[in-house]
Amino acid sequence: MADQRTGPAPRNRSETVYWTLRNEITDGVLRPNAPLVEDEIAVRLGVSRTPVRESLHRLAADGLIDSHRRRWLVHEHTRDEIVQIYEVRAGLESHAARLAALRATDPQRAEIEGWRRRMTDTDPTVLSERANTNDLFHDAISGAGGNPRLLAEIRANRLFHFNRRIAALYSDADLDTSSRQHAELITVVCAGDADRAADIAREHVEFSLQLILRKLF
Incomplete structure (x- = not known):
C-alpha cells in the first residue's frame, strides 16, 4: 500500500x-x-x-x-527552488486551513483535536516521530476543507518538506515555536475562526522556510 x-x-x-x-x-x-x-x-x-x-x-x-x-x-534542491516550493505551500495550506475552519464536520474537528498531544509536545525526543506523522496531521486539516483537488495539490507539492533531515536541525526553541503554532492552528480550526486559521497556517509554513534557509544555507 x-x-x-x-x-x-x-x-x-x-x-x-x-x-x-x-x-x-x-x-x-x-x-x-x-x-x-x-x-x-x-x-x-x-x-x-x-x-x-x-x-x-x-x-x-x-x-x-x-x-x-x-x-x-x-535532486539537490537549490535555495531558490526551496523558496518557491514553500511559497506555493503557504498559499495552498493557508486556504485549506480557512476552508477547514468553515467546513469541518464534528467528527473531523474531533480528529484534528485528537492530534493535539502529539503535535504540541515540546520534548525534543518527539522530533523523530513527528517527522513521520507531520504530514498526516496537516492532511487531517487540509482534508477537512472538503476540497479533494486542493488536498491533492498540497500533497503533490511536497517536494521538499519537514522530514528526518530537517527535524535534526530543530533547536529546543524551534520545536517550541512549531508546537505553539500547531496548538493554535488546532484551536482556531476547531473554533471555526477562518481568518486566523489561514493566518497561522501561512505563518507556520513561513517559519519552517526561514528555519531551513537559516540552517541549510
Whole structure:
C-alpha cells in the first residue's frame, strides 16, 4: 500500500514503486545526490525493471531526480527552488486551513483535536516521530476543507518538506515555536475562526522556510 501521507492507494506495481521511492526521497531516506540504480531498486522492491524505469521517469518529471552521465541521482534542491516550493505551500495550506475552519464536520474537528498531544509536545525526543506523522496531521486539516483537488495539490507539492533531515536541525526553541503554532492552528480550526486559521497556517509554513534557509544555507 502506498504511504497515505502523500499518495493514493496504488493501482499497479509502477504506482507502488513510484510512491515508495517518492516518499523515501521526500522523507530524507534517500539523500540528495544519492544514486538510483534500476537493478538494485528492482531487487529491493521485488519487481521487474519496467515499473522501476517508469517510476524513475515520473520522479524526474516531478523534479525529484536528475539524469547525470547516464545515472539517476536524487535532486539537490537549490535555495531558490526551496523558496518557491514553500511559497506555493503557504498559499495552498493557508486556504485549506480557512476552508477547514468553515467546513469541518464534528467528527473531523474531533480528529484534528485528537492530534493535539502529539503535535504540541515540546520534548525534543518527539522530533523523530513527528517527522513521520507531520504530514498526516496537516492532511487531517487540509482534508477537512472538503476540497479533494486542493488536498491533492498540497500533497503533490511536497517536494521538499519537514522530514528526518530537517527535524535534526530543530533547536529546543524551534520545536517550541512549531508546537505553539500547531496548538493554535488546532484551536482556531476547531473554533471555526477562518481568518486566523489561514493566518497561522501561512505563518507556520513561513517559519519552517526561514528555519531551513537559516540552517541549510
